[in-house]
Amino acid sequence: TQLLEQSPQFLSIQEGENLTVYCNSSSVFSSLQWYRQEPGEGPVLLVTVVTGGEVKKLKRLTFQFGDARKDSSLHITAAQPGDTGLYLCAGEPTNDYKLSFGAGTTVTVRA
Amino acid sequence: EADIYQTPRYLVIGTGKKITLECSQTMGHDKMYWYQQDPGMELHLIHYSYGVNSTEKGDLSSESTVSRIRTEHFPLTLESARPSHTSQYLCASSEYVSTDTQYFGPGTRLTVL
Structure with missing residues (x-):
């Protein structure tokens, strides 16, 4: 059983459209991270959220941590082909010091 | 840009062979990790190290072993590779x-035939 469930598994949109991917759990996390992984490369950290209800913006990317610290979302505005990749969420459970990763959402932005 | 390197990038071998996957980082990080990644599955932690001479098994049972003799080097070894070991292996540090x-x-990217 996965600790972190990501949805959707795949997402294909046209350039200029908006998209949202979700990361959900029944467990509480001390912090949650989002990574992006491009083909043939390792994941690269985008953001870390630590406070329930926290919203962080990174240019066209908006990250939200749920009030109960059990879920998170990533919203991309006006997606570009360069946003294509596998988006992974990773959380630090409150009873563990190791990260747990979700299975990822594969995003494809068509030009 | 991260200074962490893995070799080889791709490896195709036959069943029963012994292999070592290399991982090196130049950031001086004490913490290093090995993950296994398969399509549609979460990254599974298979080994980690908190410093020289420290190694621990992760959450996913693995037949591989690791060593940490130097801070910058964290190799992973499979004594006898099997097709079930076919996967993407990611090394990380913090x-x-x-x-x-x-x-x-x-x-x-390891493929065992």
């Missing part, structure tokens, strides 16, 4: 605890 930013290498 400065303080595992929940800090993890810097990943590009991965080794």
Whole structure:
């Protein structure tokens, strides 16, 4: 059983459209991270959220941590082909010091 | 840009062979990790190290072994490869605890025939 469930598994949109991917759990996390992984490369950290209800913006990317610290979302505005990749969420459970990763959402932005 | 390297990038070998996947980082990080990544599945932690001479097994049972003789080097060894070991292996490091930013290498794509 996965600790972190990501949805959707795949997402294909046209350039200029908006998209949202979700990361959900029944467990509480001390912090949650989002990574992006491009083909043939390792994941690269985008953001870390630590406070329930926290919203962080990174240019066209908006990250939200749920009030109960059990879920998170990533919203991309006006997606570009360069946003294509596998988006992974990773959380630090409150009873563990190791990260747990979700299975990822594969995003494809068509030009 | 992360300074963490993995070799080889791709490896195709026959069943029963012994292999070592190399991972090196030049950031001086104490914490290093090996993950296994398969399509549609979450990254599974198979080994980690909190410093020289420290190694621990991760959450996913693995037949591989690791060593940490030097801070910058964290190789993973399979004594006898099997087709079930076919996967993407990612090495990562972090400065303080595992929940800090993890810097990943590009991965080794292993295929065992």
